Amino acid sequence: MDINMAAKPKQTFCKCWTLVAALALPLFSAPILADEFLCDATQASTNELPLLDKTCPVGQGLWGKSQPRGQESTFWIQCGVFSQPLPVAKAKKLYQHISTDVWAKPEDKAYRCLIGPYQDFSQAKQDLARVKTEPGYKEAFIREVVKGAPLKKAAVKPQPKPKPSSKTKPQATTVIPAPVMAQPEPIASEVVADAPQPNQSDVAIRLTASVSGVEYKVPYSMFSNDQFYMEHNLPWNRLDYEGAYKTCYRLGMRLASSEEWQALLDSDVMKQDNWPMHLPYWGAEKTGLFTSGKVNQLKGTSLLNVVCVK
Template structure:
């Protein structure tokens, strides 16, 4: 199946001014793995950098989990509902939340107002930890967890059997809670435009070295490039020219087909949770697919960025 260039120039300018986006990728002829295919990706827009991103009305946010409720699904996605307001929560007010969380704050239009949501999360222990911190902030004591149920139902633990009390203290049982997923530190959210140099700051999200070749996945912060979400993190999507310039600024170049094949065979991408929903740009405008196929493209497609040296 041939990958077709996607001309995004026809889209309104507002589409490009997103800072983060959860986008539907079903139109792209990319064959994801079964695990990736189960992930839900929904649309979101962000008109200006000093406003919170807006989730599409159709984006599923699940049902509430209150008190000591446990997840109903084995592979669920979670949100923290931070409130429902008559008008969209401002970025200025949301700043108080960012110091407590490891993900993002979103707003979602509803019939009678605007819902404030934090997430998405895939780790229940992590969302519980963030919820406890959010509830310490004034005005968010009523925040709670919502679950989008996925996977097999989780069996409820059997009720304890009542036994005769003993004079000896009972041995305390322990519950092992999975450690929260460690994510790279998020860039600080700013309400006013920053100088161009700060807007183009490049962070290295992922890196590995194979056979003396360095591979790095850059993340350009505070830019107007398009983004998409995978592994609960935003990733750049760039055309070939912007991808080439980004690697050039790092003193690096674009991967050859041989270097790409070596990375695929190493298994590092799956182990390190590299973004894999979209192909990557390679040297000379070649599209590098995670299936191992390659294709000569025109350069206008918005793909993942990887630099080599």
């Protein structure tokens, strides 16, 4: 089992990643899909586990020989509850037993250690059995998020009103500058005419498809500081919106519209040719294109897969 199932900072692509003994965790700022509920996840540095948002659903525990309650559930393995997030050094030991990622989820006064998410209950059970062989994790168990179940909202404690005081000075207001917006998507004819030719030693085309006259390509930057994650035993880039936009522009292409994305899904090419499907893809105008067919408006800082069209 690879210990490289999570994204890692990289310098070059080579098969040696599957043999590396050390684990460098990714800088996450990506959505995690659980029961079609968009969970935000962030990571401050490669020395810390990525943190799931407090509102991310983790469901109810399944103990013993319990079977899933739903037919389309999402599953997590709970590997413990700690006063601080699980240290990366300990998380490294878990990666040799699992097929997905390790997360920390802040609770009221603790941090829940979670592995997942899983769509396949049998895969979650297999990983759980291996996790339990690691000292200190014999009490690990599976949690189930039943599709359609109501989500619990995070409790918000009311803040006490300050007592009026004649000596109290009015608090200054801090104005946060608005983020710089990305340039509008150029139309295909302009991109083809003006885009610089990419250096073939920098960008490789991993996958291609042609559906209803539209050409689709999945690029991979071989020599850059872009983040990547492992799927189908290969590394795949995870870029923010600006990085995805520029990558497609360099190829004389653009990001897909929701209609073009749906046409690609309907063709079943992605499943047949083992396209990366663990993360959503960037679409035009900062949309997240999900393999479930769902299209969401996202922040440009999320790190997602990239597919370019022409």
